[in-house]
Amino acid sequence: MDLSSATWRKSSRSGSSGGNCVEVADNLPGMVAVRDSKDPAGPALTFPPAAWRTFVADLSARS
Numbered sequence: 001m002d003l004s005s006a007t008w009r010k011s012s013r014s015g016s017s018g019g020n021c022v023e024v025a026d027n028l029p030g031m032v033a034v035r036d037s038k039d040p041a042g043p044a045l046t047f048p049p050a051a052w053r054t055f056v057a058d059l060s061a062r063s
Contacts, residue, residue, distance in 0.1 A: 003044055006033055026052070 006025035021037035025044075032052040035044040047055070 001046060003028070003033055006044075008035070008037075008040070010037060 003025065005028065007027045008023040008025050011022040011024060023035050023037045023040070025033040025035075026049070030048070031046045032049055033044045033046050036042060
């Protein structure tokens with residue numbers, strides 16, 4: 001999977017201390033990619049946009 005055109009952004013829920021940070025790329029056709037900001041060359045998880053929206057909505061409902 002080619003993520004070279006991904007535009008990564010840090011989660012608004014990530015702290016400023018550089019600890020547990022998640023980055024999301026939602027500019028890719030047909031997928032949303034998620035990675036650990038401390039390991040940008042490491043693996044990324046990908047999800048269909050509808051599944052990602054459901055996941056984020058569920059998290060928002062819990063907070």
